[in-house]
Amino acid sequence: MPDYNLSHLDQLEAEAIYVLRETAAQFRKPALLFSGGKDSIVMAHLARKAFWPAKMPFPLVHIDTGHNFPETIAYRDEFVAALGAELLVGSVQESIDAGDVAEEKGVNASRNKLQTVTLLATIEAHRYDACLGGGRRDEEKARAKERFFSHRDEFGQWDPKNQRPELWNLFNGRRHEGEHFRVFPLSNFTEMDVWLYIQREEIPLPSLYFAHERDVFARNGSLLAVTDFVTVQPGETVERKLVRFRTIGDATCTGAVESAARTIEEIIEEVAASRQTERGTRADDRRSETAMEDRKREGYF
Amino acid sequence: MDILRFTTAGSVDDGKSTLIGRLLYDSKSIFEDQLAAVEESSRRRGDAVVNLALLTDGLKAEREQGITIDVAYRYFATPRRKFIIADTPGHIQYTRNMVTGASTANLAIILVDARKGVIEQTKRHSFIADLLRIQHVVVAVNKMDLVDYDQAVYDGIVEEYKAFASRLDNLVEILTIPISALNGDNVVDKSDRMPWYQGPSLLYHLETVYVGGEHNHVDARLPVQWVIRPQSNEWHDFRGYTGRVAGGVFKPGDDVTILPSGFTTQVKEIHTDAGLLPEAFAPQSVTLTFANEIDISRGDMIVKANNPPLVSQDIEAMICWFSQTPMAERGKYVLRHTTRETQAAIQHVRYLVDIDTLHKVEGGRSFAMNDIGRVGIRTAVPLIHDAYRRNRITGSFILIHPGSNETVAAGMIL
Ligand SMILES: Nc1nc2c(ncn2[C@@H]2O[C@H](COP(=O)(O)OP(=O)(O)O)[C@@H](O)[C@H]2O)c(=O)[nH]1
Numbered sequence A: 001m002p003d004y005n006l007s008h009l010d011q012l013e014a015e016a017i018y019v020l021r022e023t024a025a026q027f028r029k030p031a032l033l034f035s036g037g038k039d040s041i042v043m044a045h046l047a048r049k050a051f052w053p054a055k056m057p058f059p060l061v062h063i064d065t066g067h068n069f070p071e072t073i074a075y076r077d078e079f080v081a082a083l084g085a086e087l088l089v090g091s092v093q094e095s096i097d098a099g100d101v102a103e104e105k106g107v108n109a110s111r112n113k114l115q116t117v118t119l120l121a122t123i124e125a126h127r128y129d130a131c132l133g134g135g136r137r138d139e140e141k142a143r144a145k146e147r148f149f150s151h152r153d154e155f156g157q158w159d160p161k162n163q164r165p166e167l168w169n170l171f172n173g174r175r176h177e178g179e180h181f182r183v184f185p186l187s188n189f190t191e192m193d194v195w196l197y198i199q200r201e202e203i204p205l206p207s208l209y210f211a212h213e214r215d216v217f218a219r220n221g222s223l224l225a226v227t228d229f230v231t232v233q234p235g236e237t238v239e240r241k242l243v244r245f246r247t248i249g250d251a252t253c254t255g256a257v258e259s260a261a262r263t264i265e266e267i268i269e270e271v272a273a274s275r276q277t278e279r280g281t282r283a284d285d286r287r288s289e290t291a292m293e294d295r296k297r298e299g300y301f
Numbered sequence B: 001m002d003i004l005r006f007t008t009a010g011s012v013d014d015g016k017s018t019l020i021g022r023l024l025y026d027s028k029s030i031f032e033d034q035l036a037a038v039e040e041s042s043r044r045r046g047d048a049v050v051n052l053a054l055l056t057d058g059l060k061a062e063r064e065q066g067i068t069i070d071v072a073y074r075y076f077a078t079p080r081r082k083f084i085i086a087d088t089p090g091h092i093q094y095t096r097n098m099v100t101g102a103s104t105a106n107l108a109i110i111l112v113d114a115r116k117g118v119i120e121q122t123k124r125h126s127f128i129a130d131l132l133r134i135q136h137v138v139v140a141v142n143k144m145d146l147v148d149y150d151q152a153v154y155d156g157i158v159e160e161y162k163a164f165a166s167r168l169d170n171l172v173e174i175l176t177i178p179i180s181a182l183n184g185d186n187v188v189d190k191s192d193r194m195p196w197y198q199g200p201s202l203l204y205h206l207e208t209v210y211v212g213g214e215h216n217h218v219d220a221r222l223p224v225q226w227v228i229r230p231q232s233n234e235w236h237d238f239r240g241y242t243g244r245v246a247g248g249v250f251k252p253g254d255d256v257t258i259l260p261s262g263f264t265t266q267v268k269e270i271h272t273d274a275g276l277l278p279e280a281f282a283p284q285s286v287t288l289t290f291a292n293e294i295d296i297s298r299g300d301m302i303v304k305a306n307n308p309p310l311v312s313q314d315i316e317a318m319i320c321w322f323s324q325t326p327m328a329e330r331g332k333y334v335l336r337h338t339t340r341e342t343q344a345a346i347q348h349v350r351y352l353v354d355i356d357t358l359h360k361v362e363g364g365r366s367f368a369m370n371d372i373g374r375v376g377i378r379t380a381v382p383l384i385h386d387a388y389r390r391n392r393i394t395g396s397f398i399l400i401h402p403g404s405n406e407t408v409a410a411g412m413i414l
């Protein structure tokens, strides 16, 4: 008998496609949360495969903090057009203008946490009952506890101590009116798997991921980019450096790393040799030991 | 490179977290910032040594109480393999977590404290590994450093374990390894301190154990997940039936039967966005087209015409009860099996298993949390299934409470 053994990337792909199709089948109105970061790009790529040659049966939803790197938005619009998918934008600025949420104050102010309000409002307005997210279990210790199908109550809250057990490939997406699910097809991918998959599938990425020269300054142990959204404080020195980003999020809290990696191959080498997690560059995770769990309980991605 | 999924089991303090920490550390899968964060928390908690358990115990409540509440998944890779670890809590009331971790595992590491030997927990965990049909078990006799790396202690434990395990019928392969998770003996490299041990190191075994036979490649089964109808000009007549192959191999030209309708047709093509595939096998996610246009929808099962599964409204199964709320006598639940849901009534409680003695206890009428036993179930529509021992996918189900929507039990069809 031939050896019917799948490579690890093939296994991860098959699993993710299964989860995406299960989401389409079990929910009335799913949506795919698209940030323009590599994980959501890979997820959208997999969604295209899962339903090909039909279009994916859900829209992409971008929760826009208004604090984006321009490269992210340019990439987003091109990528969505190429997919032929529908894009919906939930605006944090609008939530602020409507008085639903207050802008954080102080030097370390960020709209990262505010996104939760906009996200939940968008889910409610469109009555989405499942939101696909690109979260991975290797990213962060609270995420290591996530289910593929993760229940949220009518306030969008996650109760990590009381989750539905998930066995074999049987996913229980039953819910009451007003509740929704977060679904994580990439749960079992690691950062390295994502890069290897991007390489194999030749998925184009935003230029931010590759080494480029940029004005940056050090703050709280991160290298922040000089943008319109941050004010360089007295005592902070701006330097021009060759950098790239390991994750892409709100420009106010996503740190760059010094790097000369200009190709996927070079990035893979760099990731393999790296002794820091990718979220080590994220100020939002370092606010406290359980910052991610706290945000997730409230309904964060 | 392929994937090995394993689970760790053992009582509290047997060294599970230390072992996982060591595997991650020695394979360079712990990052400096993670280690720094763990060192910082350990210091704040006043731990004498860096507590590697904090790497896996991620929830606030877990960190506060110093216990593991829920299954956590950890990842590491060596040049040979990617590993997915389900780290399950060892506390007695958490049988359900081990069952959950075991349901997707190829291998279970059962830790035994060399000073304590085989205890009830060891038997419990072995029974669950057996029930869930994990094909490879590693009994890691840990803390050998505390018994002076004494061969006689190890041999005694191995003998006792083998005597017990002979009463379990499914375990395909049991390997016993003497280790010290703390010092790293026989974890990644063979240890000089136990020259009498002839076998492989733990990591070498994990890297090389054969898991190619985990899926059934004989009985062709495809539970239909979703039907693709592009309704575009280019793909006007395209009807693709998608799903994850649950067993066997499908090729273009194969005669297939659609269940429950019983219609027959041939596989026309196997589609992916990158072109056609010559065959499809478990656990691939695929899209099939068929020679004839027939009515097929989610929940149907595509099988080879000459190799049908079982079809019945009455099934016998082993179940493990997960919910705080005990099973209602002759209760009705939603049963989710492959890609279909149906109503199910518990008709008979045949027996509960005392998992410390492996004795069958008859006369019970209900299941409480963590109870394991055999039931007779009647379903509202026929289940298209195989015995769990033949196929883990088509032989497994969960029960859902129709009011709370909670997953209350997991079942394996006999
Ligand atoms: N001497 C010795 N101590 C060990 C060994 N493995 C674990 N320990 C200690 O046993 C205690 C419990 O270990 P831990 O990994 O937290 O156990 P868990 O509850 O199974 O996760 C800790 O103090 C460890 O340092 C070993 O091989 N030798």
Ligand SMILES: [Mg+2]
Residues within 6 Å of the ligand: B016, B017, B053, B068
């Ligand atoms: Mg532990």
